Amino acid sequence: MTAPGLHLHGDLWLETAPLIRNLALDFPAGRWSCLLGSSGVGKSTLGRLIAGLPGPFRLQGACRSSDGVSLRGQVAMMAQDGQLLPWASVLHNVTIGARLRGDKPDTARARALLAELGLVGMAHRRPGTLSGGQRQRVALARTLIEDCPVVVLDEPFSALDAATRLAMQDLAARMLATRTVVLITHDPLEAVRLADRAWLLSSGGAEALDLPATAPPPRSYCDDATLAMQARLLARLQGMQAA
Amino acid sequence: MIGAFGAFLRGLLALGFGLALWQGVVWASGVPSFILPGPARVAESLWANAAMLAQNARFTAVNLLTGLAAGVALGVATALNLALSPGARLLLRPMLIFAQAVPVFALAPVVTLWLGYGAPSKIVMVMLVIYFPVTSAFFDGLMRLPAPLADMAQLMRATPVRRLIWMQVPHALPSLASGLRLAVVYAPFAVVIGEWVGSSRGLGYLMLMANGRGQTDLMFASLVVLAALSLILFLTFETIIGRLARPGRKGRVG
Numbered sequence: 247m248t249a250p251g252l253h254l255h256g257d258l259w260l261e262t263a264p265l266i267r268n269l270a271l272d273f274p275a276g277r278w279s280c281l282l283g284s285s286g287v288g289k290s291t292l293g294r295l296i297a298g299l300p301g302p303f304r305l306q307g308a309c310r311s312s313d314g315v316s317l318r319g320q321v322a323m324m325a326q327d328g329q330l331l332p333w334a335s336v337l338h339n340v341t342i343g344a345r346l347r348g349d350k351p352d353t354a355r356a357r358a359l360l361a362e363l364g365l366v367g368m369a370h371r372r373p374g375t376l377s378g379g380q381r382q383r384v385a386l387a388r389t390l391i392e393d394c395p396v397v398v399l400d401e402p403f404s405a406l407d408a409a410t411r412l413a414m415q416d417l418a419a420r421m422l423a424t425r426t427v428v429l430i431t432h433d434p435l436e437a438v439r440l441a442d443r444a445w446l447l448s449s450g451g452a453e454a455l456d457l458p459a460t461a462p463p464p465r466s467y468c469d470d471a472t473l474a475m476q477a478r479l480l481a482r483l484q485g486m487q488a489a
Numbered sequence: 490m491i492g493a494f495g496a497f498l499r500g501l502l503a504l505g506f507g508l509a510l511w512q513g514v515v516w517a518s519g520v521p522s523f524i525l526p527g528p529a530r531v532a533e534s535l536w537a538n539a540a541m542l543a544q545n546a547r548f549t550a551v552n553l554l555t556g557l558a559a560g561v562a563l564g565v566a567t568a569l570n571l572a573l574s575p576g577a578r579l580l581l582r583p584m585l586i587f588a589q590a591v592p593v594f595a596l597a598p599v600v601t602l603w604l605g606y607g608a609p610s611k612i613v614m615v616m617l618v619i620y621f622p623v624t625s626a627f628f629d630g631l632m633r634l635p636a637p638l639a640d641m642a643q644l645m646r647a648t649p650v651r652r653l654i655w656m657q658v659p660h661a662l663p664s665l666a667s668g669l670r671l672a673v674v675y676a677p678f679a680v681v682i683g684e685w686v687g688s689s690r691g692l693g694y695l696m697l698m699a700n701g702r703g704q705t706d707l708m709f710a711s712l713v714v715l716a717a718l719s720l721i722l723f724l725t726f727e728t729i730i731g732r733l734a735r736p737g738r739k740g741r742v743g
Binding site for chain 1: 637638640642643645647648651652655
């Protein structure tokens with residue numbers, strides 16, 4: 247699996263009103279990029295657009311992968327609530343994609359992934375009996391088993407407590423290292439720890455900020471370069487809020 | 490265990506109070522027994538007519554359960570079909586909504602005219618009455634799949650049938666249960682109305698006959714048996730649903 251890069255350009259419309267004009271976004275192949283911006287600017291809308299999900303929006307322009315292959319069936323998505331099936335076991339949740347397509351569920355692979363994500367012995371638990379962090383790890387296992395080269399993460403860790411969030415970021419960075427990841431986040435620290443490029447979104451367009459690659463992700467949260475970059479990002483976001 | 494026994498005692502107490510009140514009204518008002526027989530007299534009639542009551546109750550119960558099973562099966566099949574096929578939705582859904590506005594009980598004479606005085610007209614009455622609540626409750630549940638799950642199904646390239654089996658049906662089971670609860674409550678009404686309109690057997694027939702002959706105590710005895718039948722049906726249903734929906738049940742699938 248070689249992950250393609252993504253390129254997206256044009257005007258994004260929500261129903262009959264323009265949401266973001268003059269978009270020109272690049273998501274480098276096999277890297278993490280993040281979308282930052284105030285609430286309602288259209289981050290999640292862009293995520294849905296890349297994933298090919300329906301909605302009251304439309305892109306006047308194009309969204310292409312660098313290898314020219316259609317993105318259909320190539321994108322996996324993981325969101326804040328994890329979207330687990332509450333009635334089904336953890337193992338069933340992880341293998342739901344194969345069931346929905348009519349393929350044979352690869353339970354051996356699912357168990358291996360669960361073990362790798364620290365969920366040994368939980369295969370037959372229901373999501374309701376798990377903690378928030380455990381549920382997000384199940385959702386991550388389900389995302390990974392789909393083996394999609396492009397992954398959209400829509401604020402996947404924002405409902406977790408600080409320590410669990412850091413652990414989940416480390417885990418996700420390790421497990422999704424070779425894929426093209428679009429990370430939608432509110433959290434500048436998360437952006438700096440995980441992404442190589444940040445896109446600051448406003449209604450006028452998107453501005454790229456290359457994050458200092460002092461170390462490969464996940465970067466340490468107490469590292470000077472990380473903290474300096476976090477401060478810079480916060481200042482920029484604050485400036486956008488005021489404008 | 491003590492809790493269950495306590496609940497039983499409380500139920501017994503309430504029953505005793507109700508019976509005492511009933512007897513009290515009979516004594517205090519002095520109404521003749523062909524207007525309102527006291528509980529003792531009804532019990533006597535129950536005992537004296539036990540064989541006849543049992544025979545007619547059996548006829549009623551069999552029709553009730555047959556109609557219930559057939560109506561539920563038909564309702565579930567219709568809902569699944571509607572959920573899968575936009576064409577069926579376009580054609581059948583307005584009809585379904587219109588049919589709900591028709592008081593189905595009013596169709597009893599027509600059903601009896603078409604199907605005769607025997608068991609089929611009672612079975613069809615039960616089916617008609619419960620079909621719509623079961624269908625619409627289950628169908629609503631099937632169509633109300635949460636948006637995040639619908640997104641997931643689309644991203645995972647689910648086929649429509651598998652999406653139905655693995656997502657919509659499990660999600661709609663609580664809705665189906667509330668439709669079934671209505672069915673279980675309505676079904677005894679339906680079968681008795683079917684028997685009132687035209688029958689030569691069953692508890693509804695027995696009530697009409699006893700009423701016509703001034704055997705009010707027998708009429709009340711039939712009513713007691715019918716109430717017991719409905720109560721048993723409802724409690725059985727609640728027990729089964731309670732078992733199935735018990736939280737923390739181990740994963741059956743996967």
